[in-house]
Amino acid sequence: MLLFMSPMVDGEVVDNGCSFEDWVRYDREMKDAGVWVSGHPLQDLTTCTTVQVGPGGERTITDGPFAETRELLGGYDVIDVPDLDAALEWAARSPGAIGTGSVQVRPIFEIDVQV
Amino acid sequence: MPGEEVAVGSSVEAVFREERGRLLASLVRRFGDLDLAEEVASEAIEAALTHWPTDGVPSRPGAWLLTTARRRAVDRLRRDRVLATRLAVLRAEAERADHAPPADADRDLPDDRLALFFTCAHPALAAQDRGALTLRFLAGLTTAEVARAFLVPTATMAQRLVRAKRKIRDARIPFRVPGPDELPGRLPTVLQAVYSVFTEGYAASSGPDLQRIDLAEEAIRLGRILRRLLPAEREVAGLLGLMLLVHARRDARTGPDGTMILLDDQDRGRWDRQMIEEGCGLVVVSLTGRAPGPYGLQAAIAALHDEAADVASTDWPQVVALYDVLLGLVPSPIVALNRAAAVAMRDGPEAGLALLDGLADDPRLRGHHPYPAARADLLRRLGRYDEAAAAYRSALTLVGTEPERAYLLEQLKTVTGE
Numbered sequence: 270m271l272l273f274m275s276p277m278v279d280g281e282v283v284d285n286g287c288s289f290e291d292w293v294r295y296d297r298e299m300k301d302a303g304v305w306v307s308g309h310p311l312q313d314l315t316t317c318t319t320v321q322v323g324p325g326g327e328r329t330i331t332d333g334p335f336a337e338t339r340e341l342l343g344g345y346d347v348i349d350v351p352d353l354d355a356a357l358e359w360a361a362r363s364p365g366a367i368g369t370g371s372v373q374v375r376p377i378f379e380i381d382v383q384v
Numbered sequence: 385m386p387g388e389e390v391a392v393g394s395s396v397e398a399v400f401r402e403e404r405g406r407l408l409a410s411l412v413r414r415f416g417d418l419d420l421a422e423e424v425a426s427e428a429i430e431a432a433l434t435h436w437p438t439d440g441v442p443s444r445p446g447a448w449l450l451t452t453a454r455r456r457a458v459d460r461l462r463r464d465r466v467l468a469t470r471l472a473v474l475r476a477e478a479e480r481a482d483h484a485p486p487a488d489a490d491r492d493l494p495d496d497r498l499a500l501f502f503t504c505a506h507p508a509l510a511a512q513d514r515g516a517l518t519l520r521f522l523a524g525l526t527t528a529e530v531a532r533a534f535l536v537p538t539a540t541m542a543q544r545l546v547r548a549k550r551k552i553r554d555a556r557i558p559f560r561v562p563g564p565d566e567l568p569g570r571l572p573t574v575l576q577a578v579y580s581v582f583t584e585g586y587a588a589s590s591g592p593d594l595q596r597i598d599l600a601e602e603a604i605r606l607g608r609i610l611r612r613l614l615p616a617e618r619e620v621a622g623l624l625g626l627m628l629l630v631h632a633r634r635d636a637r638t639g640p641d642g643t644m645i646l647l648d649d650q651d652r653g654r655w656d657r658q659m660i661e662e663g664c665g666l667v668v669v670s671l672t673g674r675a676p677g678p679y680g681l682q683a684a685i686a687a688l689h690d691e692a693a694d695v696a697s698t699d700w701p702q703v704v705a706l707y708d709v710l711l712g713l714v715p716s717p718i719v720a721l722n723r724a725a726a727v728a729m730r731d732g733p734e735a736g737l738a739l740l741d742g743l744a745d746d747p748r749l750r751g752h753h754p755y756p757a758a759r760a761d762l763l764r765r766l767g768r769y770d771e772a773a774a775a776y777r778s779a780l781t782l783v784g785t786e787p788e789r790a791y792l793l794e795q796l797k798t799v800t801g802e
Contacts, residue, residue, distance in 0.1 A: 352558035353508055376555050 271308075271356070272373040273343045273365035282314065282341055287364030295363050299348060304359065308346030343370075347377065403446040404524045405609075409496035410450055412503065413559050415457050418521065418549045424460070428453035497522060498613040499561050502570060505577040506557045513548040514573060515580040520545060522609070523581075523602045533584060533599050567617075575623050575679060578606045582627050587785075595638070600631050611666075618670045622680030625666030629686035632659035644787040648695045660690045681710040700730035717746040718754075725758055733762040753782035757792060760799075769799040 275282045292310070299305040314333060321329045334341070343365065350356050353374070360372040404425065411421035428449045442448040504517035512534075519525045519533060531541035551557065562570040585599030607624035614620045636650035667687045670680030685706045692698035707723035720743055728736020740759050749755040760775035776796040783789050 352556040353506075354558050354560075357508075374555075 270375050270377055271346045271348065271360050271363065271365075272375060273345065273363065274340045274371045274373060275343045275365075276369050276371075277314075277339055277341055282343070283369045285365070285368035285370040287367055287370075291364035298362070299346065299359065304348040304350050304355075306347040306349050308344065310344035311342060314341055340371075403449065405497050405500070405522045406446065406495055407449055407453065408521055409500035411453055411457065412500060412521075413496045414454065415461070416556075416559060417553050419553075420457055420460065421453075424453040424456040425449075427456045495613065496559075497609060499559050501574045501577075501610065501613075502561055503552060503557060503559045505570075505573040506552070507570075507573055508555060508557055509548055509551060510544075511576075513544055514577040515584075516541065516544060517548055518577045518606065519581055519602070522606055525602070533581070533596070571614075571617060571619065574610070575619060578603055578610065579623060579627075579679075581606065582630075586630055595634060597634060600627070600634070603627060604631060618673065619677040619679045621666045622670030622677060622683045625663045625670055625683035626679055626686055628659045628663035628666065629683055629690050632656040632663065632690060638787065642787055644791040646791075647689060652694065655690060660687075663687060664691070676709070678710060678714050681706050681713070685710075695729075698729070700726060704730050717743055717748045718752070721749065721755055721758060728762055728765075733765040737762045737766065751782055753779045753784070753788070755779075756782070760792075760795065764795070764799050769801075772799045 275285065277283065296305075317333050319331045319334060321331075323329065346363075348356065348359055350359065356374045360366060360374050363372055364370075366372045407425050407428070408418075408421050411425060412418055415421060431452050432445070432449060436442075500522060501518070504521055505514045509517070516530050516534060519530045520527065525533065527542050527545060528538045530545070531538040534541065536544075582600055582603035585596040585601075585603060587595065604624070604627050607620075607627055610620050611624050632655050633647075633650060635656070636652065636654040637645055639645055663683065664687050667680065667683045670676060670683055676684070685703055688699050688703050688706070703726045704723065707719065707726055711719050711723055721740070724736045724739035724743070727739055737759065740755070740762065743749055743755070756775045756779035760772045760779060763769075763772035763775055773796060776792055776799065780789065780792050780796070783792060
């Protein structure tokens with residue numbers, strides 16, 4: 270999974286200079302290469318709500334992420350590639366990796382359910 | 385016959401030592417898992433110890449070991465369905481079709497070590513773990529030996545190796561040799577991993593001894609393997625040349641009681657001429673063609689030192705010129721520090737000191753004892769003894785090994801007149 274991280278300053282996402290068209294092109298490249306499995310861009314931070322469940326089952330619902338958050342998950346793509354180098358290549362080609370942005374590459378945890 | 389048993393035992397050991405890296409590399413290539421590779425490699429050795437005394441040593445012991453280990457691996461994968469699906473079920477199925485009995489194995493062990501070098505030095509691994517993995521899997525050191533090499537407790541090293549192996553497996557760090565377009569980007573991490581082993585051997589970061597000959601020799605052995613596997617890469621030649629040219633001075637670097645002897649005061653008759661000759665040949669290779677790389681340049685500097693009859697006749701202008709090029713490639717304060725020392729030899733201590741003082745604010749030199757030690761040396765040569773004493777004292781607070789501490793204390797005495 271490629272996680273597109275945007276740095277934040279004072280609650281505002283720093284623009285890394287890539288355009289909407291850059292993302293559309295990247296999306297098409299992944300689909301054309303047959304590696305794209307799923308993914309979504311996320312709405313901006315003002316729409317974020319955080320849920321926590323306490324020891325007694327009580328729910329605490331707060332607006333936004335925590336104040337100390339320095340990076341925001343901007344979206345993700347799940348891709349199917351043979352190894353880390355291939356994943357890193359796709360991560361590096363994404364508009365999310367340029368400028369102030371960064372891309373985290375995380376393997377999906379595969380749960381093998383024996384039936 | 386007892387005599388025969390000994391012969392078989394020692395030949396197994398010799399085969400294992402020589403072939404272990406290749407065996408592991410081959411197994412990792414097939415199964416993608418370092419733990420599994422290690423376990424079945426050990427089992428194959430055990431099987432050899434059982435069978436060879438009665439059946440005789442096979443004509444191709446390496447191939448025998450590989451076939452046996454592969455079968456063990458396939459058995460394990462079949463038993464462990466989860467593992468099999470996660471790892472290499474297809475490759476495992478292909479292995480099962482391979483029915484050649486171990487004794488008939490006629491293929492030589494393929495040399496997959498280059499791919500293993502790149503796996504162990506993958507940039508996705510923590511820089512400090514790359515040298516450790518290289519020692520563990522390519523040099524064949526035990527975890528305890530690797531821990532000793534990097535001066536950490538065995539338990540700590542075991543944890544680090546477990547974490548690194550898990551990352552290789554679970555993040556699917558590929559086991560492959562980078563293509564020609566990727567090689568220039570990836571090779572430096574491999575060279576750095578080998579060189580970090582060497583520098584730990586050449587100048588231990590702490591402890592009772594100045595140098596660790598065994599470690600330096602292991603790094604040179606790894607360098608030779610790399611040179612064989614990548615004969616066209618000039619920086620590989622440069623690294624091996626550098627290690628040989630520096631290691632050639634090993635016997636002259638310490639006195640009989642383990643005290644440190646600086647380059648200026650070494651008995652050059654005790655330098656290893658054969659090693660210097662081989663190193664100089666590699667320098668020529670590494671500098672021929674396009675612009676040289678950092679290892680080739682450092683090797684060339686080492687060669688100028690090694691070829692000089694004494695300090696005075698060293699070609700200091702040439703040494704400084706090489707440092708200028710090196711500093712352009714590697715703008716590190718350590719390179720600048722070494723360049724300043726060479727300038728001091730060419731133009732006098734005052735010129736060197738001016739350069740050193742220009743580096744005073746670099747945070748990367750803070751805590752690096754050679755910096756105050758070099759300043760102290762130049763101040764002493766200028767007769768500014770009080771300042772020299774202060775610089776020796778700050779170097780003493782930072783120094784790691786006992787011989788270096790003893791050397792600095794001795795120098796401190798010469799300027800304080802005690």
